[in-house]
Amino acid sequence: MHAATPIDPSRIRVVVATDCGSTTTKAIMIELRDGEYRQTHRGEAPTTVEEPLADVTLGVTNAITELQELSGRRLVNLDGTIIRRTSPDDPEGCDIYVSTSSAGGGLQMMVAGVVREMTAESAKRAALGAGAIVMDTIAGNDRRKPHEQIQRIRELRPDMVLVSGGTDGGDQRKVIEIAELIAPAKPRPRFGGEYKLPVIFAGNKDSQDSIRRVFGGSGFDLSVVENLRPTLERENLGPARERIHDVFLEHVMAHAPGYDRLISWANAPIMPTPGAVGDILQEIARRRGINAVCVDIGGATTDVFSVYDGVFNRTVSANLGMSYSISNVCAEAGMANVLRWVHLDMDERELRNRVKNKMIRPTTIPQSHEALVFEQAVAREALRLAFEQHRAFATSLKGVQQQRTVGDAFRQQESGGSLVDRMRMDLLIASGGVLSHAPRMEQTAMMLLDSFEPEGFTELAKDSIFMMPHLGVLASVHPKAAMEVVERDCLIVLGTAVSAKGESKRGRPCFAWSLSPETGAVQAGSGVVHAGDIVRVPLEAGCTAKLEVRPERGIDLGAGPGKPVTRSVRGGPVGLLLDARGRPLRLPESATERRACVQAWNTSVGVFS
Numbered sequence: 001m002h003a004a005t006p007i008d009p010s011r012i013r014v015v016v017a018t019d020c021g022s023t024t025t026k027a028i029m030i031e032l033r034d035g036e037y038r039q040t041h042r043g044e045a046p047t048t049v050e051e052p053l054a055d056v057t058l059g060v061t062n063a064i065t066e067l068q069e070l071s072g073r074r075l076v077n078l079d080g081t082i083i084r085r086t087s088p089d090d091p092e093g094c095d096i097y098v099s100t101s102s103a104g105g106g107l108q109m110m111v112a113g114v115v116r117e118m119t120a121e122s123a124k125r126a127a128l129g130a131g132a133i134v135m136d137t138i139a140g141n142d143r144r145k146p147h148e149q150i151q152r153i154r155e156l157r158p159d160m161v162l163v164s165g166g167t168d169g170g171d172q173r174k175v176i177e178i179a180e181l182i183a184p185a186k187p188r189p190r191f192g193g194e195y196k197l198p199v200i201f202a203g204n205k206d207s208q209d210s211i212r213r214v215f216g217g218s219g220f221d222l223s224v225v226e227n228l229r230p231t232l233e234r235e236n237l238g239p240a241r242e243r244i245h246d247v248f249l250e251h252v253m254a255h256a257p258g259y260d261r262l263i264s265w266a267n268a269p270i271m272p273t274p275g276a277v278g279d280i281l282q283e284i285a286r287r288r289g290i291n292a293v294c295v296d297i298g299g300a301t302t303d304v305f306s307v308y309d310g311v312f313n314r315t316v317s318a319n320l321g322m323s324y325s326i327s328n329v330c331a332e333a334g335m336a337n338v339l340r341w342v343h344l345d346m347d348e349r350e351l352r353n354r355v356k357n358k359m360i361r362p363t364t365i366p367q368s369h370e371a372l373v374f375e376q377a378v379a380r381e382a383l384r385l386a387f388e389q390h391r392a393f394a395t396s397l398k399g400v401q402q403q404r405t406v407g408d409a410f411r412q413q414e415s416g417g418s419l420v421d422r423m424r425m426d427l428l429i430a431s432g433g434v435l436s437h438a439p440r441m442e443q444t445a446m447m448l449l450d451s452f453e454p455e456g457f458t459e460l461a462k463d464s465i466f467m468m469p470h471l472g473v474l475a476s477v478h479p480k481a482a483m484e485v486v487e488r489d490c491l492i493v494l495g496t497a498v499s500a501k502g503e504s505k506r507g508r509p510c511f512a513w514s515l516s517p518e519t520g521a522v523q524a525g526s527g528v529v530h531a532g533d534i535v536r537v538p539l540e541a542g543c544t545a546k547l548e549v550r551p552e553r554g555i556d557l558g559a560g561p562g563k564p565v566t567r568s569v570r571g572g573p574v575g576l577l578l579d580a581r582g583r584p585l586r587l588p589e590s591a592t593e594r595r596a597c598v599q600a601w602n603t604s605v606g607v608f609s
Helices: 056-071 119-129 146-156 173-185 205-214 238-255 259-265 273-288 326-333 335-339 348-360 369-393 406-415 441-452 468-475 479-490 591-605
Strands: 014-020 024-033 036-046 096-101 107-113 132-139 160-163 197-201 220-224 292-297 302-308 311-317 427-431 456-463 491-499 509-519 525-530 534-537 544-551 565-570 575-579
Touching (some): 014 056, 024 056, 056 259, 096 259, 096 468, 107 119, 107 173, 107 238, 119 160, 119 238, 119 311, 132 146, 132 173, 146 173, 160 173, 160 238, 173 205, 197 238, 205 220, 220 238, 238 259, 273 292, 273 302, 273 311, 273 427, 273 479, 292 369, 311 369, 335 369, 348 369, 369 441, 427 441, 441 456, 441 491, 441 575, 441 591, 456 565, 468 479, 479 491, 491 544, 509 575, 525 534, 534 591, 544 575
Parallel strands (some): 014 096, 107 132, 107 160, 197 220, 292 427, 427 456
Antiparallel strands (some): 014 024, 024 036, 302 311, 456 491, 509 525, 509 544, 534 575, 544 565
């Protein structure tokens, strides 16, 4: 099954892109207008991969038909296929069609490695980076007995299996033992037994022939790629990720209902939705030369993506979400932690009923001020826990012998060895219903600040209508068009946060600031922010200003404790948030004081006004 032949990017004027989600298929149209690519129309329809329709193209055609009605441009033939333009002046059809998919549960994988903390973790990173949900990690030292591992393998029903283990030239015995554990267990693919289960081997190159013998029997389709951990000091995840994408298209998608037709329509390989989001985030970080973090919070799961110094990581918190998994969030965080963000007096028993009702009716939205406040409090805890899991996963390679200075040792102690350093987080992007559709931009900004606790200077943005997946797959065909839409239509810059790391006695001066214009109508100003406060300074969208901050002794704003910093900052609907609440963020223990404190922060930023 092969996608349609891509066309010359210079001839692309009209683009149609879809994202086939678990419940909704979202379509967007991108057009070249006045020399710039802009997102012009959006449509959506229920996804139709499940019975009774069991044909994903029906939902795609319905979503594109809505684009057709909104734009006045005919896009769909009577037989449901997508119309292609025949010339630059053709008023009907599109030049290219691209798509992503997480329908039917997305891409589900099992990974295996010799050592859980090393090769198995690298395999998990490769699978997550390719957009998969990792169902389980099998390792030689995962503390399960062989019969327990075999039973688990038989239960899983993955779309594919990634096997790793051993550095090149190292011991072969252990990785062969892992393969010999998996093959006799005969795991079956999720979409039935009509095709062979794909197995990708990305381990010790010297053991490839032995691995071929182990998986050479019926029931497996083996691919061999370069070792994803050729040495202890180096990860090589690219070849494994690329092969996962290929196998996803050739095997998993080809056997899912209706995907063979969808593949034949598309001008680029269909990508797993999270993989496409990761690709566009990496492109944003590369082009701007920054470190970026993106979160997508859904009903059942929360995905966190990060790019630090060019290194990409993704995690899926499968039990943290705002509807199906909301009870898990409250249980894992504890209701006391949820309620610390609430400035109203709420009955805990009533809240527990509200949580259960949300699980039963996952599509409902808050109908009162109290319900909105509570939902956003739960979101803060879901985001906080998901980010903690991400930072724990996105670490430097384990098993590596490193020469370190005393300064390195202290830095590793402070950060826990995570690559995701809050002080170096240049851009934080919000996505998902509770963040993207919050009634006020200020609410989105405060949910991000309270849960991620960025330090120093951080630009805050949100994905306007969740089109990052569409743009991620478009970037594989036409990077210029994708990035122009990212800048102009996709990312809404909320403003810039400047957050003090360190703690000071509440009410004492924390840092002084002065603002001077750079571009746009910027009001110059200056002042002092006191410990425990957060101050909002107007700075309109499209404007930039030079901000100088002078912290008190022991307070770090990016240059070290007590050292001044001068940076250019971007404005937005929220403007400039000067956060002197301290890091780590701590709230008063007394319920009365805590509510008053949260109320004061909300009033200062304009969260509910």
